[in-house]
Amino acid sequence: MTTATPLLQLNHLQKRFGKFEALKDIDFAIYPGEVFGFIGPNGAGKSTTIRVLLGILKASGGSATIFGQDVWQHSVAIHRRIAYVPGDVYLWPNLSGGEIIDLFLKLNGERHSAKTDALIKEFGLDPRKKARTYSKGNRQKVALIAAFSTNADFYIFDEPTSGLDPLNEQTFQAHVLALKQAGKSVLLSSHILSEVEKMCDRIGIIREGQIVETGTLAEMRHLTRTTIDVQTVQPLSALTTLPGVHGLTAKHGDNHVSFAVDADQLTTVMQYLTRQQLVTLTSTPPTLEDLFMRYYAAPNDARTPDGK
Amino acid sequence: MVGQLLRLNLKRDRNKLLIWIVTLVGLFTAIAAKFDGIYGTQTAIDTIVKTLKMPAMVSLFGAFTAKAPYTTAKIFATEMVVFMALIMIIMNIMLAVAGTRGEEDEGLLELVRAHAVGRQVPLVATTIELTGLNLVVGVLFGVGLQLAGMPGADTTGNWLIGAGLAAIGWMFGMLTLLLAQVADSASGATMLSYAVFGVMYVARMSTDVSQPKLTWWVPFGWIEKLNIYQANEWQPVFMMLLFGLVCLNLAMYFNQRRDLGAGLLVTRQGRAKASPVLMGPTTLLWRQSRGTLLAWVIGNALLGMSYASIFNTIGDLAKSNPTIKQLLGAAALAAANRVIVKNFIAVLAIVMVVVALIPAVQTMLKLVHDENKGYLHQVYATATSRWHVWASYTGFALVEALVVFLAGCLGMYAMGRSAMKDPINWITYQHVLLAYLPAMFVMVAAASLLVGWWPKGRYLAWAGVFYGFFSLYLGNLIDLPKWAKQLTPLGFVNKVPIKAIDWSTNWWLLGLTVLILVLASWGYRRRDLAQ
Incomplete structure (x- = not known):
């Protein structure tokens, strides 16, 4: 085109x-x-x-x-x-x-x-x-x-x-x-x-x-983050140190967290999660809503971390 | 509730109200203060009394009821009251329509009414605003007269003038509120109000000239019955207040019953398809304005006819002085009579000119109005150039000025033919037309220039029309200096038909028109349009 x-x-x-x-x-x-x-x-x-x-x-x-x-x-x-x-x-x-x-x-x-x-x-x-x-x-x-x-x-x-x-x-x-x-x-x-x-x-x-x-x-879509809800057998202590992970929050139960991950870091993060032995995993692709909210809300850089 | 809305309205109208109050009171007081200088001597007073007694003057200023001994103050009261009443009425009509139908058309009233605001609250708020305004202006008039201290004035008379003018303004304000319930839009309400006012003005004029007693039947005529600086009668003031009160009650009655956005006159269905004629900016303008234009044409023709109906009374020297016929001989007398009528026509021409300028300037300013309202937004997204739209509005305005003025002259001519034994020929009226048109075009062009370069200041065009009216209607009587008369292009026109047309003036005025129009179209094509 x-x-x-x-x-x-x-x-x-x-x-x-x-x-x-x-x-x-x-x-x-x-x-x-x-x-x-x-x-x-x-x-x-x-x-x-x-x-x-x-x-x-x-x-x-x-x-x-x-x-x-x-x-x-x-x-x-x-x-x-x-x-x-x-x-x-x-x-x-x-x-x-x-x-x-x-x-x-x-x-x-x-x-x-x-x-x-x-x-x-x-x-x-x-x-x-x-x-x-x-x-x-x-x-x-x-x-x-x-x-x-x-x-x-x-x-x-x-x-x-x-x-x-x-x-x-x-x-x-x-x-x-x-x-x-x-x-x-x-x-x-x-x-x-x-x-x-x-x-x-x-x-x-x-x-x-x-x-x-x-x-x-x-x-x-590629520019934004996927939301992941995951529970593993082994603790996820290193998760915070990985690049591209945002808004990590602990959920009810052992080793159960949810976070958002940048699209370009998805592979690395997934590899790490697999190593910790998955119990459950749900990934939610970014909705249009998320996409637009990001651009609409953030004042300067559209991709600044916003805890999501 | 009423209080809050009133505060909001006052904030909205602050500038408008202030301009009206300052202009009206300033004008009135300045003239009063100057009056002693113009009509200070007994000779000056006696001369003007003779003039004011002439039917032509009576038709313009009302019956001359003052009795000897004549004083400066009595002359002032005769000359000023009808004129000021005219302006008070125009002010009240404008504000009353804007405060009711105007708000409704804009959809603002809907927002207001959606809150816990009663059906009558907006109407009451406007009523209070108008009442307050007239009260303030009336009191300031009184104060101004007290300060001016004209010879022959007394305190009661001073306050009576203030009260009378305030009452007549208020009465028409209330009448307009009533008519606003009848019409279904702001423009409809305005037209209806001016129509009623026009009928009253013409009615009082014809009764004043023939049977002053009958003027009591015309509410507008009550202002002439105050007998200021003599008997100082308050009865007409109470009549006006009563009339206004009746109108207000009726307005509230109808307002309680009708739907928002509807009037007693039902909105008709339109066409399913456009007529083949509706095809561009010019025909679009025609389609919208033809009703208004027709009203102005008929109105000015009727005005001309009613003025001409008294030509015979005016132009008959033998009536007031039977011996004059022997003195002058029949032929010379007829010639003298014609001169008097022509003199009168020269004064009337000014009224006709101003009446014709109103729709023309309105059309010119409509260009900005339509832009601001967003009506032109989509037109400009089509293959229609700015020049085309500008030229349509400007051309339409110029033609409107011509047509309405022509209608007035035709009205005078037609009625003059049937009313006079020795009628004035059409050529005389043609001269009047040719003499004033170039000056009128300059004024329309100036409005176009404002539209092109300074749309926010477009209301200055109205100041121009108003000043033209003021300086020509009253200029001679209040002894306005020449330079002040020539602040308006109308001031350069010779006293046609008494004097010949000054063609050199005509040509440079036409040249000026073209020059201004070139500038105006340039400005309109290069500026941003309203958001």
Whole structure:
């Protein structure tokens, strides 16, 4: 995949608001046909990055290109080939949902099609209601329907499902997977980990305006620790001295402990444990939750020992 | 509960309230203090009395009820009360809508109401805020007049002016609270309130000119019935308070019964699909603003018509002086009559201009409003350029200024034709239009410039409109120096149709408009949009 030219390329992107550095160093690329998960805690700079990508904010430093064109200079040309759903959808209160969907389509040179009607049905939206009376979820549906019925090359979703019910969330996921199969690229910013796990090929984690990690989920799993619960015949006194062992805690019973071990030290540790003659052993692979919590919580280095 | 919410509201509105209080009281007191200098001599007073008795002036300032001996204070009361009442009412409508429907539209009221806050608490908090504000302004007016110490003023009269202005402001505040229950959105409530106010203004004008007694039937007219510095009657103040109280009770009655976010007028269903016309920023703006625009067009046309309906009364010198016909001869008399009407048209033009500027500036500032609200967020993610959006709003605003002003002139022309024996030709109104449009465009362009470069300071555009109105409506009467009148582009316009159009002024104003617009579009394209 890395052989293709990237569809989106960010190089040391920076954005300052006065003295506040919202984006310090954003660096990642998205390739054609890829669903890229963009995750990070609230206020980390996800939406700011997306707004720079859309030419709504002007970058203070670095470069950002989509389809090889600068996002600020050529925003109109780029926008012809993208579809976008913001996290908070605000709609003109006195227009109906149906009118707004059609307007968004027309603004991108498209028309209301059979696909649009199908989407309206599928998401269960009443297009005749005035936007003023829509709930958050319904407003999001309006934006989603417009985006999915646009024939774009690149789709940007900024926390698109935060107001949707589980049924609509599934509809959303099905449509994103369909886009992926059709060879489209997607940037999906989300807090819903199951969503990210199900759909994303690669993930970028942002914290405090910096990308702290990018890669596939498998690669990222590798970066974290497996939790081990073990009981042995012989005492485990040397365990603390082994590298890569964290948060050792004694459990009920003789020679029964639990601890976390770094992925790259797993073999050494397992060899030591076997030598002490195993009674029981359970190993728990890192969950996505663990993975994200680590990046979300720790202030500086994502992999500092945190007792887990 | 009410106390906490009130504190919160006051914190939210602190700047707004402060600006209103300082501007209103400052303006009022400064004029009062200066008045002795303008109308200090008996000759000056006698001249202005003659002017104020003319129907044209009566239509603007109310019936002249003062009796001889005329004093500076009596002139002040006649000239200032209606004007100040206008501004008090606008202030109350704005704050009452913002405090009720505005909060509701933003969804803030929902948050507040989710706590252990009663249904009526937010309404009561706004009521207290408005009451306090009017009270403070009224008291400061009284204090200001006491300090100014105009010849002929008395303490009761001073406090009566303060009380009367406070009462009329409060009354309209309460009326707006009631209308806010009827409409289903903030813009609907604002429109409804101004419509009611407009009807009352026109009604009092026509009764003042024809049958001043009938003005008692118009609540807005009560402010003219105080008889200040003479009989000093308090009865109208009590009537206003009573009327306000009735409105408040009705407002609370309806507020108790309706759903949050709904009004007595039911929200209609919209279209399932967009009409083919809705296809870009310009048509989107049209789709949203056409109702408001239509209201302004009709409103200004009606205003023009009602002014023109008294052209005949004004332009008839023979009525007040039967011998004049023999003296001048029929032809010369007709010419003299026309000059008087044209003089009146020149003054009315200012009112029409300001009325036309309101929707235009509103549209211009809507560009920032829509950006802040996030409505434009998704539009900018489509293949729509900033220039396109900016040009749509700016162009729409300029056309709005033109169309609403034109409607006012057409209204005057149409009614003038049927009301006058010797009607004014359309060419006269055309001159008025051509003379004022360039100056109006400069003001709209200036608002656009604020939108492009300093969106936070966009409300300065309103200060510009307000100052234009103030300096032209009152400028001559309070003897405003020339430089002060020329702080607004409107001040450069000749007194058309009495004088000819000054084309060189027109051209440089148009040039200035283009220059400002170029700067504005540049600023709007290069700045960050709101988060």
